[in-house]
Amino acid sequence: MEQAVRHFQEELEALKSRLLEMGGLAEERVRASVEGLVARDHALIDTVLTGDEPINRLHIDIDNRCFRLLALYQPMATDLRAIVAAVKINSDLERVGDLAVNIAEAAVRYLGHAPVKQLIDIPRMGTIAQTMLRDALDSFVKRDTEMARSVLNCDDELDALKTQVFRELLTYMLQNVETIEPALDLILVSRHLERIGDHATNVAEDVIFMVSAQDVRHHPPATP
Amino acid sequence: MMAVTMVKPPTPSATSEHQSARTAVGPVKIDVQSLNFYYGAKRALEDISLHIYPNIVTAFIGPSGCGKSTFIRTLNRMNDVIPGTRVEGKVLIEDADIYASGLDVVKLRRRVGMVFQKSNPFPKSIFENVAYGLRINRMAKSRSELAGRVEESLKQAALWTEVKDRLQESALALSGGQQQRLCIARALAIEPDILLMDEPASALDPIATQRIEELVYNLKRLYTVIIVTHNMQQAARVSDYTAFFWLGKLVEYDRTDKIFTAPSEKLTEDYITGRFG
Numbered sequence: 265m266e267q268a269v270r271h272f273q274e275e276l277e278a279l280k281s282r283l284l285e286m287g288g289l290a291e292e293r294v295r296a297s298v299e300g301l302v303a304r305d306h307a308l309i310d311t312v313l314t315g316d317e318p319i320n321r322l323h324i325d326i327d328n329r330c331f332r333l334l335a336l337y338q339p340m341a342t343d344l345r346a347i348v349a350a351v352k353i354n355s356d357l358e359r360v361g362d363l364a365v366n367i368a369e370a371a372v373r374y375l376g377h378a379p380v381k382q383l384i385d386i387p388r389m390g391t392i393a394q395t396m397l398r399d400a401l402d403s404f405v406k407r408d409t410e411m412a413r414s415v416l417n418c419d420d421e422l423d424a425l426k427t428q429v430f431r432e433l434l435t436y437m438l439q440n441v442e443t444i445e446p447a448l449d450l451i452l453v454s455r456h457l458e459r460i461g462d463h464a465t466n467v468a469e470d471v472i473f474m475v476s477a478q479d480v481r482h483h484p485p486a487t488p
Numbered sequence: 489m490m491a492v493t494m495v496k497p498p499t500p501s502a503t504s505e506h507q508s509a510r511t512a513v514g515p516v517k518i519d520v521q522s523l524n525f526y527y528g529a530k531r532a533l534e535d536i537s538l539h540i541y542p543n544i545v546t547a548f549i550g551p552s553g554c555g556k557s558t559f560i561r562t563l564n565r566m567n568d569v570i571p572g573t574r575v576e577g578k579v580l581i582e583d584a585d586i587y588a589s590g591l592d593v594v595k596l597r598r599r600v601g602m603v604f605q606k607s608n609p610f611p612k613s614i615f616e617n618v619a620y621g622l623r624i625n626r627m628a629k630s631r632s633e634l635a636g637r638v639e640e641s642l643k644q645a646a647l648w649t650e651v652k653d654r655l656q657e658s659a660l661a662l663s664g665g666q667q668q669r670l671c672i673a674r675a676l677a678i679e680p681d682i683l684l685m686d687e688p689a690s691a692l693d694p695i696a697t698q699r700i701e702e703l704v705y706n707l708k709r710l711y712t713v714i715i716v717t718h719n720m721q722q723a724a725r726v727s728d729y730t731a732f733f734w735l736g737k738l739v740e741y742d743r744t745d746k747i748f749t750a751p752s753e754k755l756t757e758d759y760i761t762g763r764f765g
Contacts, residue, residue: 271705272725335748336724 279329286322287401290357293364298390301371312368319361326354349474356463363456370449377446389457396464403471415468422461429454517542523577532558534736545713547727554733556716564600601680605687607667609659617659621678645673665696685715732756
């Protein structure tokens with residue numbers, strides 16, 4: 265039976281490896297945008313602003329593969345869930361790529377001003393967002409629902425940091441109007457990072473659905 | 489009719505348009521030109537023109553009576569045996585017209601093998617079923633060569649491991665799916681380069697069907713495979729190109745993924761989405 269559907273399984277594996285490639289690219293772009301901002305590295309920021317093409321290509325390629333697999337093989341049960349999950353994960357990863365560009369754009373504007381403060385929480389947020397993305401994709405590859413659930417739990421940490429960044433920057437803006445413009449860009453960056461965490465969460469939820477057919481959306485798991 | 493890309497300059501009549509799969513590249517194995525087929529006064533195929541490409545699986549789909557089985561049988565002149573039938577047009581296999589006068593039909597059918605809907609093994613041993621064609625065509629010089637060719641054919645038909653210890657048993661003792669694979673082995677033994685399959689899995693259970701489908705998928709490495717099927721999902725799973733027939737006409741012919749994701753013709757779309765047929 266397994267042997268009889270071998271070429272479908274081969275195509276499914278090829279689809280998964282494309283998704284991983286896309287995830288790797290998205291994660292790298294998040295890293296480069298945040299690091300470019302923190303290190304005031306224009307060249308690094310430029311790589312994010314100009315390098316969207318590979319992700320866009322993969323976005324279309326993965327959608328086409330899913331479309332084709334659904335049409336030609338009429339997959340059922342776990343195979344069907346895997347392809348539906350792949351369609352959704354694909355959209356999430358493409359959005360992460362776009363958000364990395366948004367961060368890079370904000371970074372360009374921010375670097376046109378004097379630094380508001382030393383950046384501590386934003387790089388922390390960047391690290392958490394990247395880890396969430398990586399773990400979500402790892403859980404996809406390993407079909408590991410425990411790991412996927414751990415990603416869901418990280419989201420609160422990211423939300424809390426975003427609130428903290430906002431409050432802190434608010435005090436700077438109240439004290440010195442000169443900081444309003446650059447501080448608003450930092451607030452935007454924190455918001456983009458928080459959104460990246462949301463997309464990683466979506467990926468993790470899709471993994472749980474793919475593996476166990478359990479829909480955990482809109483039902484946050486209890487904090488351990 | 490639809491606009492199609494020409495793979496090579498066709499030579500059909502002014503009334504017909506050649507159907508070449510749009511994205512196909514490479515040589516043409518079978519070139520059908522303005523083919524009409526009649527059962528007595530009734531025209532069963534109307535002006536069919538298409539190119540079939542080597543080493544891929546081409547599926548013919550369509551509702552009952554659409555002409556797909558009649559068409560596949562024109563490719564090795566199996567319809568010749570039906571009284572009162574008549575063919576117009578040309579079928580070229582590697583540029584040679586198979587309806588040319590003086591053509592040796594036995595040689596043609598050796599080259600264009602066929603597997604039918606209902607498995608039809610000879611009431612002989614498993615070994616003899618495969619060896620038969622080799623013997624009458626004098627294709628083995630010694631007993632060991634004969635045995636080697638039988639083994640090779642059974643392996644290609646994915647049946648060897650199941651029958652290797654019972655080659656002298658009657659073929660009729662095999663299951664339906666095994667009998668069908670035996671018939672495929674029998675067809676492969678005489679080294680055809682084109683294999684026609686007319687509903688090869690329609691009488692089999694789902695597991696046996698999957699084995700046949702996987703076999704079809706693998707056979708294309710060595711053969712040009714043409715399969716007629718009622719089962720659209722089967723066409724989608726196993727074929728590279730699909731031709732849709734309706735009322736004796738070729739409605740659409742394209743890459744299988746194109747046919748099943750975005751067909752160009754409304755009639756094709758209506759058929760594959762179950763709106764008629």
